[in-house]
Amino acid sequence: DAGVTQSPTHLIKTRGQQVTLRCSPKSGHDTVSWYQQALGQGPQFIFQYYEEEERQRGNFPDRFSGHQFPNYSSELNVNALLLGDSALYLCASSLFDRGLNGYTFGSGTRLTVV
């Protein structure tokens, strides 16, 4: 049973560029949440997707956007990259009506902005 899969594992981008990160949820899960973990910090909630809609959003600018597809996979897009966007981006999947029961994280995508 595959867990949460994120791609790519590592990425280097130039300031001002745009980036797309991908997440495939654990089999049977229908909800995807994204987190940003800066160096030396805990993960910070970006947003959550369910039924292809953004359900909750953390304190992140509009440069951060997402999408969920009918197969429940999700993308995180970041526009106009800043050096401060360098971080580990984590995806977590879950079953919507189960709350945090079974909430599972992927291994993350390490984004470096130069």
Added chain:
Amino acid sequence: DQQVKQNSPSLSVQEGRISILNCDYTNSMFDYFLWYKKYPAEGPTFLISISSIKDKNEDGRFTVFLNKSAKHLSLHIVPSQPGDSAVYFCAVANFGNEKLTFGTGTRLTIIP
């Protein structure tokens, strides 16, 4: 505004002894509390949780204590084993809401 604080960035404990990790939160509206463990190059993995109606929850070597009046959470690991070496994050939530607010983490090193 840091809602969840882990004031010890690192902790070293002798194998076999007790490891105690601490966490403080500011918002008394949180009613669900969790501990996650993270190895390098892996995502956080769930360890143990507690709801606000309890003050203690045990699972094998791991026990979580909640002091609501002090807004303080702690994780006890006993006995500590080398495989417990990792970064530990506490997280808080509201029951039924999947948005987690994490602390900054404590790096635990178990010395053989």
